Amino acid sequence: MLLFLDVDGPLIPFGGPGPYPAHRPGPSWGPRAAPDEVHPLLSRLDPALGPRLLALGCELVWATTWLDDANAVVAPWLGLPRLPVLEPPRTPAPSGPHWKTPSLLDRAAGRPFVWVDDEISAVDEDLVAALHPAPALLHRVDHRHGLTDADFAVLEEWLRANAAPASASAPFPPPPGCTRPRRAPGR
Numbered sequence: 001m002l003l004f005l006d007v008d009g010p011l012i013p014f015g016g017p018g019p020y021p022a023h024r025p026g027p028s029w030g031p032r033a034a035p036d037e038v039h040p041l042l043s044r045l046d047p048a049l050g051p052r053l054l055a056l057g058c059e060l061v062w063a064t065t066w067l068d069d070a071n072a073v074v075a076p077w078l079g080l081p082r083l084p085v086l087e088p089p090r091t092p093a094p095s096g097p098h099w100k101t102p103s104l105l106d107r108a109a110g111r112p113f114v115w116v117d118d119e120i121s122a123v124d125e126d127l128v129a130a131l132h133p134a135p136a137l138l139h140r141v142d143h144r145h146g147l148t149d150a151d152f153a154v155l156e157e158w159l160r161a162n163a164a165p166a167s168a169s170a171p172f173p174p175p176p177g178c179t180r181p182r183r184a185p186g187r
Contacts, residue, residue, distance in 0.1 A: 001159060002113040003058035004086060004104050007066045007074055009118025009143035010151075011049060012041050016144030020044045025077045039073065049147055050078030056155060058114065061086055061107065063100050096123040110134055112162055114155060118143035135162045 005011070013020060022043040053060060062070040063086040071082045086103050101124045104115060112134040120140040128136050137158045141151055 001058045001162070002061055002108055002111060003053070003056060003155075004061050004063035004100070004107075004113060004115040004117075005053070005083075006100075006117040006119070006141075007062070007064040007070055010116050010141040010147050011074065011078075012044050013146035014041060014044070014143055021046070023047060042073070042077065044146070045074065045077050046146070047078055050080045052147075052152060053078070054080065056159060058159070059084075061104075063104060063115065063117065097121075097127045098124050101127050105131055108132065108134070108136075112136065114139060114158065116141060116147070116151075116155070137162075 008014065020043075023046050024043075025045075025047060060080065061084045062068075062074075064070050066074065067087075068085050070085065074080075075082060086100060086107055088099060089103050098117070098119055098121065100115075100117070104113065105128065110133050114137045116139050118141050120138045125138055128138060137155070139151065139154060139158075141147055
């Protein structure tokens with residue numbers, strides 16, 4: 001199962017009333033520059049998120065404007081391995097959907113996926129529902145708080161409900177009556 005992951009908002013909260021907790025980097029950060037010298041909001045990145053994301057058992061893919069800088073800066077902070085990066089489209093996305101949506105549909109290539117972002121809209125949901133044959137969870141995270149226990153509960157529940165049987169070699173069809181990708185309630 002693919003999990004497309006944004007950085008600003010889901011991993012680095014912003015725009016809330018603050019103050020935000022200041023975290024120290026995980027051990028894989030090593031002897032690098034002080035976090036604020038690298039990025040002024042980096043200390044908001046909770047290194048405990050890395051193991052939680054890995055525990056989901058998904059193939060993680062960066063879907064962020066950080067592009068490969070996410071591998072250079074964010075991954076070591078979280079203790080994540082180098083991840084594939086969703087590249088921006090060569091041509092502008094059609095008016096309406098997020099620029100990431102067509103690229104992640106191409107990358108998913110009909111496989112089930114989860115997209116964790118703070119900028120997912122109904123237009124993105126409609127496009128995924130219309131063009132993607134497999135289950136997809138478009139999970140919008142509140143950028144003021146970043147990924148929370150409640151977000152992980154939604155992700156874990158959806159992944160359990162949509163896990164492919166061990167013998168499955170191809171993506172499975174969406175459940176009967178499913179016409180839209182599922183978003184978390186109240187998001």
